[in-house]
Amino acid sequence: MKKDYHISNALFVLPAVLMFAIFTIYPFVKTFQLSVYEWDGISPNMKFVGFKNYIDIILADKIFWKSMTNAGVITLLALTFQNLLALILAVIIDRGIKFEKFFRTVYFIPPILSGVVVGLVWKWIYDGNYGILNTILSYIGLEKCATSWLSNPKTALLSVAIVHMWKGFGWGFIILLSGLQTIPRELYEASSIDGADSFKQFYYVTVPLMIPIFFIVSILTILGTMQIFDLIYSMTRGGPAGATEVPISYIYRYMSNNELGYATAMAVIFGIVLFLLSILQIKISRKLKKV
Amino acid sequence: MSSKVEEAKLSSYLILLAIAIICLFPLLWMLSSSLKSQAEIFTNMSLIPKRIFFKNYSDAWVKGKFAIYFLNSLIYTFCGVLGILTIGSLCAYGLARLKIPFKDIIFLILIIPLIVPLPGTFVPLYVLLKRLGLLDTRIGLILCYINGGLAFGIFLLKSFFEEIPKELEEAAIIDGATKWQIYFRIMLPLVKPALATLAIFNTVAIWNEFLLALIILQNPLKMPIQRGLMVFQGTHITEYGQLMAGLSIATLPVLIIYLLMQKYIIKGITAGALKG
Numbered sequence: 001m002k003k004d005y006h007i008s009n010a011l012f013v014l015p016a017v018l019m020f021a022i023f024t025i026y027p028f029v030k031t032f033q034l035s036v037y038e039w040d041g042i043s044p045n046m047k048f049v050g051f052k053n054y055i056d057i058i059l060a061d062k063i064f065w066k067s068m069t070n071a072g073v074i075t076l077l078a079l080t081f082q083n084l085l086a087l088i089l090a091v092i093i094d095r096g097i098k099f100e101k102f103f104r105t106v107y108f109i110p111p112i113l114s115g116v117v118v119g120l121v122w123k124w125i126y127d128g129n130y131g132i133l134n135t136i137l138s139y140i141g142l143e144k145c146a147t148s149w150l151s152n153p154k155t156a157l158l159s160v161a162i163v164h165m166w167k168g169f170g171w172g173f174i175i176l177l178s179g180l181q182t183i184p185r186e187l188y189e190a191s192s193i194d195g196a197d198s199f200k201q202f203y204y205v206t207v208p209l210m211i212p213i214f215f216i217v218s219i220l221t222i223l224g225t226m227q228i229f230d231l232i233y234s235m236t237r238g239g240p241a242g243a244t245e246v247p248i249s250y251i252y253r254y255m256s257n258n259e260l261g262y263a264t265a266m267a268v269i270f271g272i273v274l275f276l277l278s279i280l281q282i283k284i285s286r287k288l289k290k291v
Numbered sequence: 292m293s294s295k296v297e298e299a300k301l302s303s304y305l306i307l308l309a310i311a312i313i314c315l316f317p318l319l320w321m322l323s324s325s326l327k328s329q330a331e332i333f334t335n336m337s338l339i340p341k342r343i344f345f346k347n348y349s350d351a352w353v354k355g356k357f358a359i360y361f362l363n364s365l366i367y368t369f370c371g372v373l374g375i376l377t378i379g380s381l382c383a384y385g386l387a388r389l390k391i392p393f394k395d396i397i398f399l400i401l402i403i404p405l406i407v408p409l410p411g412t413f414v415p416l417y418v419l420l421k422r423l424g425l426l427d428t429r430i431g432l433i434l435c436y437i438n439g440g441l442a443f444g445i446f447l448l449k450s451f452f453e454e455i456p457k458e459l460e461e462a463a464i465i466d467g468a469t470k471w472q473i474y475f476r477i478m479l480p481l482v483k484p485a486l487a488t489l490a491i492f493n494t495v496a497i498w499n500e501f502l503l504a505l506i507i508l509q510n511p512l513k514m515p516i517q518r519g520l521m522v523f524q525g526t527h528i529t530e531y532g533q534l535m536a537g538l539s540i541a542t543l544p545v546l547i548i549y550l551l552m553q554k555y556i557i558k559g560i561t562a563g564a565l566k567g
Binding site for chain 1: 300303304306307310311313314315317318320321332333336378379381382384385386389390391394397400401403404407408409410411412413414415416417418419421434435437438441442445470474495498499501502505506517520521524529531534535538541542545546549550553556557560561
């Protein structure tokens with residue numbers, strides 16, 4: 001009788017557990033297994049190569065490391081400029097302003113758009129021949145700066161990064177704003193009676209209370225940006241000449257070339273890097289909390 | 292002193308407004324270009340079309356196959372969201388309220404994707420779907436979408452179920468209700484706000500999804516709109532009017548849902564972010 005009770009309870013959980021086992025756990029484990037083989041995904045015999053894929057990637061694959069650096073550059077830009085902009089906007093709006101709802105609504109539009117839509121619109125804006133950006137530049141007398149933004153190796157990465165930040169800052173903005181709004185107003189009033197101006201208030205009241213939120217936003221920015229793909233694929237497909245290649249686009253490239261062992265080995269290395277980055281962030285945030 | 296405050300206020304507004312314009316411009320540019328004829332697109336750089344040209348939309352819809360892509364996206368989004376809500380809420384209720392062995396461990400394992408990034412699992416997922424005969428099938432893509440939304444769904448719903456007072460269930464048991472009746476008639480209606488948040492959040496996520504659709508589908512007739520856009524762009528490179536019409540078709544549903552249901556989307560975002 002009691003056992004029957006348990007079995008029907010398990011029915012509630014079973015569909016989710018089954019799906020998760022098949023579509024998340026199995027692929028996750030399989031990633032490690034495939035990474036020590038040379039396999040085209042079709043032929044019945046997989047050739048065991050041990051750590052050869054890993055060694056090749058780590059020691060010899062310059063494009064893989066370039067893809068990591070590219071994603072790293074976009075991530076650093078997003079961590080600084082994008083989040084700084086998000087913070088400034090959140091602080092201004094938190095201090096109370098008219099049309100608050102309008103601004104909040106508008107800033108969160110780019111994050112809800114699809115990466116492909118954003119990528120394709122901006123690809124046209126950046127276009128060397130027909131793009132509005134060059135038209136605007138020549139209108140204000142800066143023809144010299146005009147270029148094919150996405151096919152010029154010098155400007156491609158920065159151009160992509162700008163679009164990523166354009167699409168992403170509203171995210172940080174919303175999270176930071178909801179954090180700011182939990183700070184009790186009395187703290188500001190008390191500190192202003194003590195003679196603190198708004199900069200001092202920000203430094204001594206806002207910042208210490210916001211540190212946990214800053215870390216959440218940073219972790220999300222790092223993990224989200226390192227795994228950037230849709231924008232890259234729709235704007236440049238990693239080109240020109242690997243100038244905007246990122247880890248996911250590179251893994252996808254090898255997968256489409258039917259080099260599954262190599263692709264999964266890259267996925268493992270990339271996954272470990274992301275894992276270490278998030279552990280590092282959590283460690284730092286714990287330390288800061290103690291101080 | 293007060294003029295200084297005024298100045299600060301004014302510059303605040305200028306910053307806010309400038310950023311708002313930068314946010315909106317690409318979107319307005321897309322919409323306005325979608326209403327210009329091919330000739331006007333390259334000559335009239337104004338945001339307002341001289342003559343409204345709807346043919347881009349009808350061409351994109353029929354010749355560009357956006358009717359098919361749009362319908363596919365509707366199917367994937369509807370089935371995906373329904374699956375996430377059903378399977379997710381059943382599991383969350385079980386973990387929150389029923390006696391199940393090892394349920395704390397099961398919960399921790401299920402929410403792993405929220406804590407640890409698992410990049411590149413799409414490669415073995417592709418192999419798996421191929422073996423199961425689910426590659427290039429609608430059901431294969433839908434199953435992946437459901438699985439993708441489960442972790443967050445279970446996480447959010449479990450916390451809602453846990454807040455419901457136990458007395459409600461105990462009273463229902465005394466009245467002779469089975470646990471399935473309790474789940475459907477009492478518990479589910481009480482977590483409606485969480486279900487709404489999840490529904491809208493996942494609608495936007497699935498509608499916008501690209502990578503899984505890219506690796507799973509080959510047949511254009513099965514593609515959702517995000518993939519359709521890439522196919523269209525690849526074959527009609529400089530037909531910007533039609534492309535912008537396609538992009539607008541892909542964007543309008545999400546934009547409308549966002550403007551109507553903003554509250555729920557923001558809730559989903561902040562709940563997702565503050566999980567850490």
